[in-house]
Amino acid sequence: MPTKAFVIGHPIAHSRSPLIHGNWLKEHNIDGTYEAIDVAPDDLPGFFQRLRDGEFAGGNVTIPHKEAVFALCDSVDDLARTIGAVNTLVVRDGKVHGTNTDYLGFLGNLDAAVPGWSDGNKDALVIGAGGAARAILVALRERSGGKVHVFNRTLANAQRLVDEIDPTMSVHGFDEFPEIAPNVGVVINTSSVGMHGSRFDWLDFGLLAPETLVTDIVYTPLMTPLLLDAQAAGHRVVDGLGMLLHQAVPGFAAWFGVTPQVTRELRLAVEATLDH
Numbered sequence: 711m712p713t714k715a716f717v718i719g720h721p722i723a724h725s726r727s728p729l730i731h732g733n734w735l736k737e738h739n740i741d742g743t744y745e746a747i748d749v750a751p752d753d754l755p756g757f758f759q760r761l762r763d764g765e766f767a768g769g770n771v772t773i774p775h776k777e778a779v780f781a782l783c784d785s786v787d788d789l790a791r792t793i794g795a796v797n798t799l800v801v802r803d804g805k806v807h808g809t810n811t812d813y814l815g816f817l818g819n820l821d822a823a824v825p826g827w828s829d830g831n832k833d834a835l836v837i838g839a840g841g842a843a844r845a846i847l848v849a850l851r852e853r854s855g856g857k858v859h860v861f862n863r864t865l866a867n868a869q870r871l872v873d874e875i876d877p878t879m880s881v882h883g884f885d886e887f888p889e890i891a892p893n894v895g896v897v898i899n900t901s902s903v904g905m906h907g908s909r910f911d912w913l914d915f916g917l918l919a920p921e922t923l924v925t926d927i928v929y930t931p932l933m934t935p936l937l938l939d940a941q942a943a944g945h946r947v948v949d950g951l952g953m954l955l956h957q958a959v960p961g962f963a964a965w966f967g968v969t970p971q972v973t974r975e976l977r978l979a980v981e982a983t984l985d986h
Contacts, residue, residue: 713742715965716769718749718757726980727770730958733979734970742966744769751778758782761799761806767965768800770958771808776841783808792875793844798961812845815957817853820896820925822956822972823948827923828853832895836860837910839868842927843900847875850898859890884912891917899926899936909935915943926950932984951980 717727723746731744749757754775760766771779776795780786783796784805790796796808820827833856836846843860850858858879862868865881872879882890897918903910905928913936924940929950937947955972963969 713740713966714766715742715744715961716747716766717744717772718747718769718775719772720748720750720774722746722748722772725772726954726983727772727958729980729983730955730976731962733976734962734968735966738966738968738970740966740968749775751775754778754782758806761801762804764801764804766801768798768806768961769965770961771797771799779808782806789813789848793848795841795844797957798964800961800964809960810845811957811960812953813849813852814960815953815955816846816849816927818956818959818972819950819952820923820948823952824923824946827896828855830895831855832919832922833857833859833890833893835890835894835897837897837899837903838862838901839864839871840901843871844875846898846900846927847871847879851876851879856893856895859894861887884910887912887914888917892919894918894922896923896925897940899928899934902928903936905930905934907935909939913939915940915945918943918945920944921946923948927953929954930984932981951977951984955980 717725725746728744728746735742776797779796786808790808790810793810795810798809798811800807834850834854839860839862859882860868860872861882868881872881923946925948926934926936927950928934932949941947959970
């Protein structure tokens with residue numbers, strides 16, 4: 711019997727996960743499948759019964775189910791609880807375990823693209839305080855050598871977020887950027903700004919140190935306006951596609967028993983499916 715895994719969402723046709731995992735299954739000659747399954751919110755309990763019945767070894771969870779599956783899992787690890795979302799399910803002995811690999815995806819992407827990016831005592835600047843920011847803040851809590859600053863339009867939302875994850879992080883309005891900018895080593899956008907051509911009118915790249923790294927967790931478009939502006943100003947930039955690729959590694963290892971590598975060939979295969 712082939713080992714079966716999946717990604718569930720609603721809708722799900724846009725997902726690149728089958729391409730990623732399909733490449734790895736072929737590369738390692740594994741008798742297994744990975745499919746995208748559209749599961750409406752009301753159908754989640756029934757799908758979890760299929761998991762407990764042993765149909766799948768596990769799978770990935772994407773929008774809009776990352777929060778809803780919490781209540782359906784038999785266990786959820788501390789990391790996923792802190793992040794507030796589950797993106798990976800593993801079935802063992804008829805029980806469904808939930809975790810979150812987004813923070814590993816974020817760190818893996820930057821470590822591969824810019825080795826040593828977190829060395830030293832430079833600060834980190836995070837833009838946005840929504841659900842996507844949570845995994846990034848957890849990652850920075852582990853790795854940032856300096857202080858973590860969260861910039862958001864609504865300060866109360868950002869304050870709630872850092873209070874939950876790490877109260878030593880600080881919260882700022884956009885007008886405080888000139889004061890914080892000189893000691894920033896990495897800028898991370900977790901907001902949706904840039905997905906439709908929008909830009910940050912308050913972010914003056916000239917105030918950042920020349921060696922400051924700028925990254926965006928969005929990967930459609932691959933080069934967001936933020937990254938294009940940063941690159942034009944002479945900064946190193948890292949797009950968000952690598953985060954998608956690296957977050958997939960732990961799940962594949964859990965389901966199929968092989969730890970795959972994120973290669974240039976895999977990246978190019980996924981990149982070819984994106985609108986530039």
